[in-house]
Amino acid sequence: MSRAALQRAFPVLVSAGVLLFLFGRMDLTALADSLTWRVAAVLIPSFLIYGAATLLIEAVSLELLLKAPRGEFGLWIAARLKSASYLVGILNYALGAGALAFLLRRHTRLSLGEAASLVLLISSSDLVVVLGLAGAGAALVEASAPTVQAGVIAAAMLAFFGGLALLRAPGSLGPLDRIRSLAIFEGLRTVPLPRLGTLLVLRVCFACCFVAVCAASFYAFEVKPPMAELVVGVLVVAVVAGVPIAV
Numbered sequence: 001m002s003r004a005a006l007q008r009a010f011p012v013l014v015s016a017g018v019l020l021f022l023f024g025r026m027d028l029t030a031l032a033d034s035l036t037w038r039v040a041a042v043l044i045p046s047f048l049i050y051g052a053a054t055l056l057i058e059a060v061s062l063e064l065l066l067k068a069p070r071g072e073f074g075l076w077i078a079a080r081l082k083s084a085s086y087l088v089g090i091l092n093y094a095l096g097a098g099a100l101a102f103l104l105r106r107h108t109r110l111s112l113g114e115a116a117s118l119v120l121l122i123s124s125s126d127l128v129v130v131l132g133l134a135g136a137g138a139a140l141v142e143a144s145a146p147t148v149q150a151g152v153i154a155a156a157m158l159a160f161f162g163g164l165a166l167l168r169a170p171g172s173l174g175p176l177d178r179i180r181s182l183a184i185f186e187g188l189r190t191v192p193l194p195r196l197g198t199l200l201v202l203r204v205c206f207a208c209c210f211v212a213v214c215a216a217s218f219y220a221f222e223v224k225p226p227m228a229e230l231v232v233g234v235l236v237v238a239v240v241a242g243v244p245i246a247v
Contacts, residue, residue, distance in 0.1 A: 011092065034221055042220035050213040057206045058082040064195055064202070065118045065187060066108060073108060081107060097123055117187035122199070124188070128160050129203045130235045133211075137231035164188055210238060 059078035066073050081103040089096020097119045104115035167180055167189045180189065191199075214234045218225060225233075 039220045046216035054209050061202050114186045117184050121187035125199050125203045129207050130238050134232050134235040137228045
């Protein structure tokens with residue numbers, strides 16, 4: 001097998017291995033017996049509400065960052081573009097982000113680099129929000145290595161906000177100016193700070209929706225984990241889901 005083919009197959013192999021491991025530890029008969037009408041009565045409305053709420057947040061986030069004239073790019077178009085990228089995003093988070101950037105380029109006056117920069121900005125904001133909320137939840141949970149957790153979270157926060165400060169620095173950065181001027185950093189470099197603040201608030205709402213639908217799933221099966229542990233566990237899953245090594 002060639003190196004390129006191996007690189008393409010590796011995420012699929014990783015995912016298949018994880019799924020086999022999980023299903024090997026799962027009592028499928030007990031799971032089937034647990035699927036009652038009560039479970040459906042909780043899960044179906046929860047998923048519908050979650051889907052509608054998060055799609056609205058995604059659409060508002062995209063409209064917020066675009067500089068399109070009023071009426072040229074509205075919530076309806078933003079929601080349609082995000083919906084069209086979901087199927088690819090289920091297979092791989094990075095592919096979904098690429099698909100959304102491509103669709104934005106086709107429906108706006110942005111270049112592919114500029115469109116990708118806005119998608120990167122949203123993804124980066126999600127990572128910062130998820131790590132921040134996970135850190136807040138971890139502070140309420142007895143952990144065996146809280147110093148390591150705090151160090152990882154602090155490093156990620158420092159990298160994001162430090163990078164943001166460098167990209168927006170008014171003076172010359174010397175050799176780094178060529179990197180700063182790349183189109184992929186256009187969003188981080190030029191979106192006004194008030195919009196960035198609003199975006200972070202929107203992404204906090206998005207993360208809370210994800211925690212809420214997972215909590216509803218536990219409730220449907222009459223499992224009641226401690227809230228702090230639930231928040232931390234769900235957000236760790238969200239971070240892992242964004243790693244491009246797996247499908």
